[in-house]
Amino acid sequence: MEKLVSLIPLFPLVGFLYITFFGKGLSKNLIGGIGSGAIFLSFIVSIAVFTTQLHGGNPTTVKVLDWITAGTFDIDIAFIVDPLSTIYLLFITGVGFLIHVYSIGYMHDDEGFNRFIAYLNFFVFFMLILVLGDSYVTMFVGWEGVGLCSFMLIGFWYKDMKNNDAAKKAFIINRIGDLGLIIGMCIIFFQTGSLKYDELYISGSEASSLQGWHLHAAAIFLFIGAMGKSAQIPLHTWLPDAMAGPTPVSALIHAATMVTAGIYMVARSSDLFSASDIASDVVTYVGILTAILGATIALTQNDIKKVLAYSTVSQLGLMFVALGLGAYSIAVFHVITHAFFKALLFLGSGSVIHGMGGEQDIRRMGGLKKYMPTTHITFLIGTIAIAGIPPLAGFFSKDQIIAVAFENNILIFVLASLVSALTAFYMFRLYYLTFHGKFRGTHDQEHHLHESPKVMTIPLVVLAGLSIVGGFIGFPHAVGHSVHFPHWLDHFLEKTVVMPFMEADVATESILMIVATVIALVSTYFAYNMYKKNEELALEDDEIESSTHLTLVNKYYIDELYDKIIRKPVDQLSAFIGKFIEPNVVDGLVKQVSAIPQGIGAATKLVQNGKMVMYILAMIIGLIVLLITLI
Amino acid sequence: MMEILPNVTINHYLMLSVALFTIGAFGILFRRNAIIMFMCVELMLNAVNLTLVAFSKLWGGTDAQVFVFFIMVVAAAEVAVGLAILMMLYRNMHTTSTDVLDKLKW
Numbered sequence: 001m002e003k004l005v006s007l008i009p010l011f012p013l014v015g016f017l018y019i020t021f022f023g024k025g026l027s028k029n030l031i032g033g034i035g036s037g038a039i040f041l042s043f044i045v046s047i048a049v050f051t052t053q054l055h056g057g058n059p060t061t062v063k064v065l066d067w068i069t070a071g072t073f074d075i076d077i078a079f080i081v082d083p084l085s086t087i088y089l090l091f092i093t094g095v096g097f098l099i100h101v102y103s104i105g106y107m108h109d110d111e112g113f114n115r116f117i118a119y120l121n122f123f124v125f126f127m128l129i130l131v132l133g134d135s136y137v138t139m140f141v142g143w144e145g146v147g148l149c150s151f152m153l154i155g156f157w158y159k160d161m162k163n164n165d166a167a168k169k170a171f172i173i174n175r176i177g178d179l180g181l182i183i184g185m186c187i188i189f190f191q192t193g194s195l196k197y198d199e200l201y202i203s204g205s206e207a208s209s210l211q212g213w214h215l216h217a218a219a220i221f222l223f224i225g226a227m228g229k230s231a232q233i234p235l236h237t238w239l240p241d242a243m244a245g246p247t248p249v250s251a252l253i254h255a256a257t258m259v260t261a262g263i264y265m266v267a268r269s270s271d272l273f274s275a276s277d278i279a280s281d282v283v284t285y286v287g288i289l290t291a292i293l294g295a296t297i298a299l300t301q302n303d304i305k306k307v308l309a310y311s312t313v314s315q316l317g318l319m320f321v322a323l324g325l326g327a328y329s330i331a332v333f334h335v336i337t338h339a340f341f342k343a344l345l346f347l348g349s350g351s352v353i354h355g356m357g358g359e360q361d362i363r364r365m366g367g368l369k370k371y372m373p374t375t376h377i378t379f380l381i382g383t384i385a386i387a388g389i390p391p392l393a394g395f396f397s398k399d400q401i402i403a404v405a406f407e408n409n410i411l412i413f414v415l416a417s418l419v420s421a422l423t424a425f426y427m428f429r430l431y432y433l434t435f436h437g438k439f440r441g442t443h444d445q446e447h448h449l450h451e452s453p454k455v456m457t458i459p460l461v462v463l464a465g466l467s468i469v470g471g472f473i474g475f476p477h478a479v480g481h482s483v484h485f486p487h488w489l490d491h492f493l494e495k496t497v498v499m500p501f502m503e504a505d506v507a508t509e510s511i512l513m514i515v516a517t518v519i520a521l522v523s524t525y526f527a528y529n530m531y532k533k534n535e536e537l538a539l540e541d542d543e544i545e546s547s548t549h550l551t552l553v554n555k556y557y558i559d560e561l562y563d564k565i566i567r568k569p570v571d572q573l574s575a576f577i578g579k580f581i582e583p584n585v586v587d588g589l590v591k592q593v594s595a596i597p598q599g600i601g602a603a604t605k606l607v608q609n610g611k612m613v614m615y616i617l618a619m620i621i622g623l624i625v626l627l628i629t630l631i
Numbered sequence: 632m633m634e635i636l637p638n639v640t641i642n643h644y645l646m647l648s649v650a651l652f653t654i655g656a657f658g659i660l661f662r663r664n665a666i667i668m669f670m671c672v673e674l675m676l677n678a679v680n681l682t683l684v685a686f687s688k689l690w691g692g693t694d695a696q697v698f699v700f701f702i703m704v705v706a707a708a709e710v711a712v713g714l715a716i717l718m719m720l721y722r723n724m725h726t727t728s729t730d731v732l733d734k735l736k737w
Binding site: 620 | 660
């Protein structure tokens with residue numbers, strides 16, 4: 001049964017190749033069908049493979065072919081089948097399929113429809129390679145591949161230079177993280193001689209040869225890779241800009257799957273991270289800082305997708321907090337629930353943008369609930385889920401992160417609760433400004449408003465369903481014991497990842513859950529008070545006076561800071577090199593070298609003067625000299 | 632006339648040959664007219680031919696005479712080509728002076 005796993009990435013690859021080479025002239029519905037169908041087949045196989053793991057199958061590796069063999073170093077293209085990879089498979093292909101279907105409706109009028117579906121398939125292929133690879137090297141192939149697809153899809157509407165800039169920014173910032181990942185891999189390899197997970201972690205012996213600073217350095221460098229891919233401070237700036245891509249891309253790549261690759265990688269390396277307390281602390285603090293930064297910026301953004309983007313940054317931060325505190329399975333839990341509700345919210349926002357004819361500014365929206373009932377209901381479900389109001393998915397996963405924080409570090413607990421409160425607030429702000437009150441857009445837009453077609457709303461409904469029930473895979477003990485369904489996910493994952501030390505008694509857990517719920521509800525109430533009743537609070541950019549507000553609207557001026565301390569100096573250095581070093585040193589050296597043969601030529605060209613007499617004289621003199629010496 | 636012949640030794644042939652060769656060499660060095668230089672070349676070739684024939688007679692071999700025929704054939708061919716070149720040069724440059732013809736290009 002496990003052998004089937006190699007089919008999973010094959011379907012999207014075939015889909016990509018088929019659409020690219022034979023897609024011309026086929027109807028858009030057929031292309032969409034091929035693209036979604038490929039992912040659906042992968043989904044079916046994923047379920048089959050997942051089932052074997054669910055029924056107690058042991059983690060196995062399925063070798064596809066040899067790749068690199070050099071001396072003792074050998075890397076196969078091989079796929080690992082274990083709880084962690086199969087659960088990732090399920091939501092990548094499942095959510096991926098829904099987003100493909102949605103894209104058929106969303107991109108229907110776009111001239112690049114074929115290219116879009118092909119890229120999406122290609123992306124899913126690489127994402128599956130990333131998750132399935134049995135070594136860091138194979139994972140790295142997928143890691144780079146999803147980066148490439150992300151680049152191509154952010155810049156999908158390449159005629160607008162802004163989109164190309166955003167694509168380049170994402171690519172370049174990811175390169176910084178990738179460098180960290182490569183260095184981390186090198187340290188692991190030189191210390192242990194292996195990059196395969198089963199040799200490093202499962203058989204347990206190899207990783208233990210990593211000691212002292214090697215261990216900390218390896219973990220921290222791997223985490224730098226994760227920072228790039230999962231948009232953590234200070235490499236988070238690309239993710240909000242990545243919203244330049246079409247909305248399904250934001251949902252699939254920049255919310256549900258690719259950005260969680262960093263969490264996957266850290267969870268996969270949980271042995272390494274749990275052994276290094278320094279690296280774990282770094283992960284925790286970077287995570288919580290990112291969570292706060294993302295949540296506070298999201299409070300003031302007025303672009304519907306930017307709010308969701310910063311929300312993603314913030315939620316990813318929370319996942320890293322869980323990872324840093326050693327609760328790897330809980331981080332994965334939050335990845336899954338987040339994939340459901342964030343994909344739902346992005347697709348919902350896409351539906352809104354579709355209905356508004358491309359408008360993304362929530363100050364021009366309002367009152368959409370009567371025009372787009374399905375979108376409204378599903379978006380509301382997503383909002384409740386992310387806000388952490390029980391019993392929807394976000395509550396369970398976020399509550400457990402907060403519970404872990406409470407047991408380990410009270411400061412992190414307070415900050416994480418704050419983030420959770422802010423999340424509820426900005427999400428309901430977004431919801432009320434978009435769907436309630438009077439319509440604030442132009443008359444044309446109001447006339448154009450319509451509910452999206454079925455092909456778009458059905459994925460929304462399915463994702464809404466998942467956002468409601470998705471949390472039940474990780475019931476906390478307090479509730480779980482009474483229904484005999486405790487921490488199913490934890491038990492499922494314990495073969496693969498290190499389990500957290502967490503033995504909170506039921507009372508503490510219950511109190512924490514109540515506290516979390518109260519916080520979320522109070523926040524929601526504030527948002528309701530401010531935005532449901534008083535619509536004038538959505539200020540235009542030039543009306544803002546408070547400096548705090550300005551700082552938040554301008555995203556803490558981090559882009560400007562990078563511009564000043566990195567881009568400008570580099571530009572100036574380039575200008576300096578171009579003006580002085582290049583003409584004087586580089587060209588100067590080349591000119592010096594070229595002067596040598598020129599000088600020799602100038603001296604010797606006198607011989608070749610064309611005067612026949614001189615040649616003959618030289619010949620005769622030469623002959624005489626030759627004769628004299630010979631005699 | 633015939634009685635002088637036995638008194639003519641190899642030295643006389645060689646001296647004549649040297650004289651002819653030197654005249655040819657100096658002619659090439661000091662004249663500027665390409666046609667005259669050509670004639671000087673012929674003079675030098677014939678000086679060599681003379682030496683070869685003289686030694687051939689002295690030693691009684693025939694190898695050297697074969698060489699002479701080769702040299703004459705080559706010289707004839709050379710004249711044919713060389714004079715044709717000179718003709719073209721004169722048509723285009725209106726001179727055969729080697730002082731003028733020093734461009735080394737067309």
